[in-house]
Amino acid sequence: MAGHSESHVHPVSLYTRTLWWLMALLVLTVAAGFIPNVPNWLGVVIALTIAVWKATIVIMNFMHVRFSGKLAWLFAGAGFFWLLIMLAFAFADYVSRPWEPFHGWPE
Amino acid sequence: MATATYTGTEKPNYLNWKTTVASWLLTYDHKRIAILYLVSISIFFLLGGLAAAFIRLDLATPKGDLLTSDIYNKMFTTHGVIMIFLFLIPSIPAVFGNFLLPLMIGARDVAFPRLNLLSWYFFMAGALLVLIALFRGGIDTGWTFYTPYSSSFAKGEVSLAIVGVFLAGFASIFTGINFLVTIHKMRAPGMTWFRLPLFVWAMYATSLIQVLGTPVVAITLLLVAVERTFRIGIFDPNLGGDPILYQHLFWFYSHPAVYIMILPAMGVISEVLSAFSKRRVFGYHFVAFSSLAIAIIGFLVWGHHMFSTGQSMYAGIVFSFLTWIVAIPSAIKIFNWMATIWKGRVHWDTPMLYALGFMGLFVIGGLTGLHLAAMATNVHLTDTYFIVAHFHYVMVGGAIMGYLAALHFWWPKMTGRMYPEGWGKLAAMLVFVGFNLTFFPQFILGYMGMPRRYHSYPEEWAVLNVLSTAGSSVLGFGYLLPVIYLTWSLKYGKVVTERNPWGARGLEWELVDPVPDPHNFERIPIVTRPAYDYAHPEEPTGFVPKPRPVVVGGKDG
Numbered sequence: 001m002a003g004h005s006e007s008h009v010h011p012v013s014l015y016t017r018t019l020w021w022l023m024a025l026l027v028l029t030v031a032a033g034f035i036p037n038v039p040n041w042l043g044v045v046i047a048l049t050i051a052v053w054k055a056t057i058v059i060m061n062f063m064h065v066r067f068s069g070k071l072a073w074l075f076a077g078a079g080f081f082w083l084l085i086m087l088a089f090a091f092a093d094y095v096s097r098p099w100e101p102f103h104g105w106p107e
Numbered sequence: 108m109a110t111a112t113y114t115g116t117e118k119p120n121y122l123n124w125k126t127t128v129a130s131w132l133l134t135y136d137h138k139r140i141a142i143l144y145l146v147s148i149s150i151f152f153l154l155g156g157l158a159a160a161f162i163r164l165d166l167a168t169p170k171g172d173l174l175t176s177d178i179y180n181k182m183f184t185t186h187g188v189i190m191i192f193l194f195l196i197p198s199i200p201a202v203f204g205n206f207l208l209p210l211m212i213g214a215r216d217v218a219f220p221r222l223n224l225l226s227w228y229f230f231m232a233g234a235l236l237v238l239i240a241l242f243r244g245g246i247d248t249g250w251t252f253y254t255p256y257s258s259s260f261a262k263g264e265v266s267l268a269i270v271g272v273f274l275a276g277f278a279s280i281f282t283g284i285n286f287l288v289t290i291h292k293m294r295a296p297g298m299t300w301f302r303l304p305l306f307v308w309a310m311y312a313t314s315l316i317q318v319l320g321t322p323v324v325a326i327t328l329l330l331v332a333v334e335r336t337f338r339i340g341i342f343d344p345n346l347g348g349d350p351i352l353y354q355h356l357f358w359f360y361s362h363p364a365v366y367i368m369i370l371p372a373m374g375v376i377s378e379v380l381s382a383f384s385k386r387r388v389f390g391y392h393f394v395a396f397s398s399l400a401i402a403i404i405g406f407l408v409w410g411h412h413m414f415s416t417g418q419s420m421y422a423g424i425v426f427s428f429l430t431w432i433v434a435i436p437s438a439i440k441i442f443n444w445m446a447t448i449w450k451g452r453v454h455w456d457t458p459m460l461y462a463l464g465f466m467g468l469f470v471i472g473g474l475t476g477l478h479l480a481a482m483a484t485n486v487h488l489t490d491t492y493f494i495v496a497h498f499h500y501v502m503v504g505g506a507i508m509g510y511l512a513a514l515h516f517w518w519p520k521m522t523g524r525m526y527p528e529g530w531g532k533l534a535a536m537l538v539f540v541g542f543n544l545t546f547f548p549q550f551i552l553g554y555m556g557m558p559r560r561y562h563s564y565p566e567e568w569a570v571l572n573v574l575s576t577a578g579s580s581v582l583g584f585g586y587l588l589p590v591i592y593l594t595w596s597l598k599y600g601k602v603v604t605e606r607n608p609w610g611a612r613g614l615e616w617e618l619v620d621p622v623p624d625p626h627n628f629e630r631i632p633i634v635t636r637p638a639y640d641y642a643h644p645e646e647p648t649g650f651v652p653k654p655r656p657v658v659v660g661g662k663d664g
Contacts (some may be wrong), residue, residue, distance in 0.1 A: 028150045036378075078319065085406060086323065086355075086359050089407070089410065092358075092425070093422040096422055
């Protein structure tokens with residue numbers, strides 16, 4: 001297939017390394033949940049950062065995007081961009097709910 | 108190879124070269140998988156239609172004498188879930204996309220034939236779970252599964268239905284992935300992007316939505332099941348969740364899902380209008396790019412379903428504006444189609460009648476959508492019968508008219524038999540008249556304030572409701588007719604002997620035989636002409652290269 005790496009066979013070590021990374025990040029996620037006095041927003045940031053990290057490892061190694069052509073990168077990127085659209089528009093609703101067009105609105 | 112197993116006397120085609128049940132259930136042939144989908148979704152269409160008949164019969168009297176309110180709630184949920192997830196979403200993509208895409212681009216099959224068959228099995232497994240849920244007491248959440256009702260209060264097998272929809276969703280994702288890769292990688296030599304039939308462009312745009320949107324609704328519905336089963340607070344405020352979050356996630360997919368239903372129908376309409384006007388589609392590039400524009404902008408408008416939920420006014424303004432924008436590419440299509448017919452040699456065959464019906468009904472559905480995009484009118488009209496009428500004009504008047512146009516247009520190619528044209532025209536007329544009689548009164552009822560999802564109503568709305576029920580009986584008859592005469596035609600219909608009975612352009616009409624060979628093309632064609640080249644009817648779209656001569660002797664001999 002055009003744009004794909006010449007060899008379709010990848011060493012088993014690639015997958016075992018992926019597995020260990022995911023396990024380590026799982027432990028990190030749980031451990032982060034036990035850190036005392038972390039503000040809620042920071043907890044969310046930490047959890048989402050680790051989640052994105054895990055997803056990137058899976059997409060790159062397990063789904064072979066690392067070894068693929070530009071088209072595969074484009075579609076993988078589009079997936080992330082669409083996620084960003086969903087999060088941005090949905091959060092925009094939550095953020096802008098308290099905004100008042102003028103003082104005292106809507107009473 | 109086909110010839111290795113075929114022992115009949117007729118020339119082998121994809122229908123007759125193997126006839127065992129296993130040869131159908133284990134097939135990797137995109138055309139046979141299309142037929143599997145066609146049979147399955149036809150059954151689901153009849154079941155969903157039966158539920159609709161009960162709804163309309165109940166609404167024939169103001170007190171709703173036929174059903175109790177509980178049964179009524181279950182009936183409209185049954186209708187919605189079956190029609191949307193088991194009929195409309197797979198309808199044109201899984202049947203005609205599967206059958207036509209490889210033929211139209213000059214390929215032997217889709218990129219991943221096994222994934223294609225797996226898609227049908229996922230769909231059937233999902234459908235089975237949904238049907239079990241519906242027949243084991245039913246569910247009354249509506250097809251939207253709104254929380255917290257669905258996750259905390261509704262009785263019945265809601266989780267089972269959700270798992271069913273989840274599986275059917277993955278079938279849709281598999282189809283989308285397959286089509287994207289097929290279109291990118293398997294086009295015949297010379298089949299450039301701007302020589303592709305517009306149906307292929309529409310399927311490409313649809314596949315983008317299937318791949319980018321469906322995972323979101325699949326996981327969202329699974330979260331409902333998780334909340335319902337394990338009482339983990341995600342959407343229920345009593346558990347610390349947020350019900351509006353559910354609506355954001357649900358509509359992020361479910362609004363674009365409308366375009367999964369309508370974009371393929373638009374692709375069909377481009378093909379049919381062009382074939383029956385004998386003209387190239389006017390503004391080909393605009394029509395092609397408008398499909399992509401609808402797919403992309405369609406992802407930015409979901410908040411118009413939530414104007415009256417407590418969503419931020421500012422978010423509402425943005426969603427309202429973007430919803431107005433998405434009307435533009437739809438309008439581009441309509442104007443270009445009208446220009447295509449203009450001064451064309453119009454043939455009034457059944458597919459053309461459905462295509463013209465599509466245009467009229469879709470315009471009404473689209474324009475009433477603008478009323479709902481405006482926040483001020485939306486607040487008045489939301490959750491009324493105006494909404495019901497609007498989305499039926501788009502999803503039934505649009506998508507099903509397109510589906511029926513496709514079914515009649517490609518029926519001779521799919522079956523090798525011609526349907527009875529007179530009956531076809533009669534059915535098209537009945538569907539158009541019955542549809543308008545059913546749903547136009549609902550615009551007025553909604554404007555007058557009749558809420559949806561109630562099984563009784565005040566006496567003053569009785570006349571319009573009786574009109575609507577009477578219309579639905581005409582519509583139901585109009586839908587039953589094709590089921591009868593198309594089934595009849597499989598055995599008694601006129602055998603099609605010419606490969607291109609409509610005189611249409613496109614590789615699928617230039618195959619050697621009337622019904623395609625199991626492998627589509629003996630040799631992959633080389634495309635030399637643009638799509639819809641009706642100005643040069645004597646020139647084929649592509650030519651089949653001659654086999655290379657076998658050299659005997661020499662140093663390799």
